[in-house]
Amino acid sequence: MLAPQSGSQSSYGGRFRATDLAAPWRHVDVVLLAAVAGVLLIGSVMVQSATRNLPDGGTFIVKHLAFIVVGVGAMAAVSLVDYRRILAWWPVVYGGSLVLLAGVLTPLGSTVNGTRGWYRLGPLQLQPAEFAKVAMIVAIAAYLGAAERVDLRRLFGALMLMGGPIALTLLQPDLGSSLVFIVAGLGMMVVGGVKMRHLAVLMVLGVVAVAGILNSGTLDQYQKDRLTDFVSPDGQSYNVRQAQIAISSGGITGYGLGKGPQTKGGYVPEQQTDFIFTVAGEELGFLGSGLLILLLGTVIWRIWRIAQMSAEPAGTLVCVGVMSMFLFHVFENIGMTLGIMPVTGIPLPFVSYGGSSMLAAFMALGLVQSVHMHRFV
């Protein structure tokens, strides 16, 4: 897009010129893009299948595809900028995300399903928590990546960076997102050189903090119920039971597109967003839903690979942060539909219907691509 000139130059110039090799556009991770494309394809079909019987059924897929287009644009834009320049702006990025997170708690924000986590912008809804996840990854990567060694002061600094969005999302309350901050932050600390004993203390503190959150008045009963549902399989909630019925009855080959009885009947709540994996399970069976998991796994594998290839610690940290975020989203989201994780409302990246999460996921992917593309520069 940006490089027809440099491309034409390179085709005339010697193949081994360092400048050509370093040209960012030549180092796009094609496998990563292909895997994401596959996930997007399956996801779009699932969104269509999940929403075709809804009252305004046709509009979902149109919006979904629009989100993808916007997302791809955002990814391209982010990836072409050297991630180091983005990291340099981390206080702005991070501060902006905190302002948005704080603002949503004011009357400016609106409440959906008991969580005050959205800005209503005409026909669209903006969920600042999704963008805050990427912002926090940028901030911690910049903050830890710049350090020679992570002493206690740095560690506390990083923890403060984590604590801000966690506190603000818990106030919504949005348990799922706050867990994402914790997991992504911890992943970056593990790889970012935090000493093992500090990590151990952190783990203990983490457990205490989770217990504290559960026992404080922050969580509504329904959120605790979701967590205990997971603990006692007998008292399965309606959602979990219906989700498992849908996935399981899909069998190996599935009912076929648009033919899943559970999906058609709308038995699984939120089947186009948080529970979209049930649609894949029922209509595509093990072959289709397994392929979806495999593609998502490929995405994560490629990000992990880029983390290893990065020239600098900050790039590695960006990738580890994004990887941890995606990994948690995928495992938690699919895990809850399979009944092995508690129910929390976090979307399946690149699959679930929803503009904010789609856009944020593409931005995170753009960052990773930027690390890959600018690793020689």
Add this chain to the structure above:
Amino acid sequence: MDTDSDRIRLTAIGIVALSLFVALFVRLWFLQAIDRQRFEVASASNRLRQIHVEGPRGRILDRNGKILVDNRTEVVVALDREPLRKLTPARREAIFADLAETLTSQGVPTKVRDVQKKYDDQRYAPQERVPLLEDIDENTEIFLLERGHRFPGLVVERRAVRVYPYGPLAAHLVGYVGEINEDELAARGGKVPGATSTTSTTTPTGVALTKPYYVRDTIGKAGVERSFEKYLRGTPGSRTVEVNAKGDMISVVSEKPAKAGDDVWLSIDADMQNTAEQLLEAKVRSVRDKIDNDGNPLRAPQGSVVIQDPQNGQVLAMASYPDYDPSITVNGISTELWEQLNNPDNGRPLFNWALQGTYAPGSTFKLFTGYSAMRTGFITPANERYYDQGSYKVKGCNAGKCSFRNAGGAKLGMVDLPRSLTVSSDVYYYWIGDALWQAKGQLGETALQDGAEQFGIGQRTGIELPSEAPGRLPTPRSRRELYRANPKAFVTDRWYTGDNILTSIGQGDVLVTPLQLASSYSTFANGGTQYRPLIATAVTRPKDPGVDPAALNNVVLVHRFEPEVLGKVPFTTEQYLKIMQGLIGVTQSGSGTAVKSWRASPTAWPMAGKTGTAQVTGKADTSVFAGFGPVDGSPPRYTISIIIPEAGFGGDVAAPLAFRIMKPVSENRLVPACTVDQVARCEADLARQVALVSGDVGSGGPG
């Protein structure tokens, strides 16, 4: 940064990621490949609902194809609760209030509470419609349909209900239908709502299996509707629909149409039934409010007439008074009405007295005593005369009651067996009863009862109708058993000569049902063959349901009820003729107890019979007659039995009634039964009959 350590940590994170993905795959495989079947069942029960559709019941016809019980379409206003559920409770209440008010203004008093109760009725599945008003008229239907927009969820449906073209004709016989209760449902393998577990859906009979029952189904509750349920019941159909999470229907998955039940053809002749019912009612009414010679009021609380074909056991008419209009049972009987119909002060109109009523047969029993006397050899041509002095002294008696008088005390002089029947000498039978008891050493202690038992006295006839009473034929043994079972209720466990004497004339503890009496006289009339009384001749189904079911080319035979021989009563010709001569004398000889009735006007053919006047302590006599005809040398084709309690002498009430009924039968001039549209004609008929029957004079004597 310690790069090596970081590399290791990155690798560790990679391993964590990999293992999490492996966990997802394993779980996914477990659900989709291993545990699939369990969840598939759950998926189906989630979304598939079976809506059960009852088939219309078969019709009940008389032997000539007159439809006694048919189906008609009823307009029902029902609530479809789906659109109502989507409204707010306040909006719903407002609609219910409006609806109740509108219906009340249309002449159907309705309370808001009633509508709310229907809306909350848990016996109906969410998709099912709850009937709100049954059998509304066309004007109300149109009124409601025009205002449909005001009442979301209000639907007008049509369904089949029973209709009785001949009104109360044969009401007790055809019976009625009602909603199946929990016991009936459980007995038929149906799923009882609220039951903890459904053990199995298999049922004892194959017919029930193909016609399963569900909650709120219709089932025969009485009469033919009940006993021929397996034929009459339609085969239910079903509609399997797919519903979404909200319970709204998405699609019809499969549909099995319901099939109509089979038609049952009764052996009853509607015209004969009508004649019997009308004359019985007329007779009962003419008897009532009089006082007998002993000062007992003639209450005639009930009465029965049974007419049977003695050659095959088919029941041609079975009338029980008082009767009721079965159309009141459509859409259910109220508790109030139910109590009225079972109130003894009203004569218990729901009772089929011909089947459920038991009465002392009185002198009609003498046929069996006479048979027993000949059978045991006590009465022979050389020893059949006894001098009736008006009373009988028990031989060798020196304690207790030793002398038994003729009813009315008449001295009848020298009597042989035929004359004893004709003039109804009690003394003659006392003599037999005493002698058979004295000879118990040789003949056994039931020499008297054995003959009666062969005719079916004291046993259910086995007619295919519910609630038949067995009657009673007392024996020394049954007395002992009764006493042993409940010593306080009985005076003694011993059987005395006096018991034999009373039993010999159908008094004491002997009880028969009118049907049993008819059946036993049929057994004699046909020469000794005991048939099971038949109430139906055939079961058919129409080839084309739209066409007249009686048209012969439109009928497919499902089942034919063949005469069934239960036993044979052996006679010599001489014995048979002796009894026959006596019974013919009753209506034909100058001294016969029923001769006045038969001499009142000529009939097409002569009849034989026996009057009975059973004494009941503290009440007026039970009036009994049993007879058969023709007795002109051709085989008898009709047996009739009549029992009217608290009505007076048999010769005064039952015998003249028998004559009145049998006269048009013999002349083949039965008045056609009236349909409900012909009420005027029927009332005129009835008035004429009452006048006729009231003018009848009896023989004026007991026996």
